[in-house]
Amino acid sequence: MGRIENHKEDLVNQIAEHYSAILKLVGEDPEREGLRKTPVRAAKAILDITSGYRSEPLTIARQAIFEHAGSQMVIVKDIEFYSMCEHHILPFFGRVSIGYIPKGSMIGLSKLARIVDSFARRLQVQERLTSQICNLLDEAMPTDGVIVCCTGEHLCMKMRGVEKQDSATTTFDYSGRFAEEPTLREEFMRLLNC
Missing domain, CATH: 3.30.1130.10 (GTP cyclohydrolase I, C-terminal domain/NADPH-dependent 7-cyano-7-deazaguanine reductase, N-terminal domain)
Known part of the structure; x- marks a missing residue:
């Protein structure tokens, strides 16, 4: 059984827009086939990687x-x-x-x-x-x-x-x-x- 993602869609989309802009700035085309879903995947990944901000260690x-x-x-x-x-x-x-x-x-x-x-x-x-x-x-x-x-x-x-x-x-x-x-x-x- 895989992990269930529980990301707020609006937040994912906001972050994805920034990843799309970064891809353009480094010389890539975010619309090419291999990159079309990358900004959303990267947004979800950074939310997972930084999930500690949304937890309380003392609790x-x-x-x-x-x-x-x-x-x-x-x-x-x-x-x-x-x-x-x-x-x-x-x-x-x-x-x-x-x-x-x-x-x-x-x-x-x-x-x-x-x-x-x-x-x-x-x-x-x-x-x-x-x-x-x-x-x-x-x-x-x-x-x-x-x-x-x-x-x-x-x-x-x-x-x-x-x-x-x-x-x-x-x-x-x-x-x-x-x-x-x-x-x-x-x-x-x-x-x-x-």
């Missing part, structure tokens, strides 16, 4: 907070993400790993992936994406610390500019005991096999 998180008496580290590794660089409007993508130390509560694991998507599906920079995820989890529930590791590949470095094909960027943010105790950060890294 997502708070839908699945449960009591938990444990105090050991919880890690969800390798949550894939796709985003768009706000500087060039080119894709960047990769994986996010999140760890936290519960303090009387825990979050449903699928919500962590939804939170990542909510922030990633906006015009973004990787550094902000990493800190937004960390800060949101600190706000959404009581913890003894949160740590987020994000590794991404940026097409603005691979397709244009310096054109370095094998480059990747890793960013971290952390709070609570992860900020105070380097051994906890080291344990998180070891468990990620970094």
Whole structure:
């Protein structure tokens, strides 16, 4: 079963007009056979890619907070993400790993992936994406610390500019005991096999 699109037709048409104008400006004919439907398809795609603007990550998180008496580290590794660089409007993508130390509560694991998507599906920079995820989890529930590791590949470095094909960027943010105790950060890294 395919995904159901739920785009407002008026908004799609407005965006499509701009894509049609861009095609003309770069030297293409938006009326040629292969491009006739491209402005509408591109409009729907950009709405999907930026769907994070129409979601509320804190609400997502708070839908699945449960009591938990444990105090050991919880890690969800390798949550894939796709985003768009706000500087060039080119894709960047990769994986996010999140760890936290519960303090009387825990979050449903699928919500962590939804939170990542909510922030990633906006015009973004990787550094902000990493800190937004960390800060949101600190706000959404009581913890003894949160740590987020994000590794991404940026097409603005691979397709244009310096054109370095094998480059990747890793960013971290952390709070609570992860900020105070380097051994906890080291344990998180070891468990990620970094």
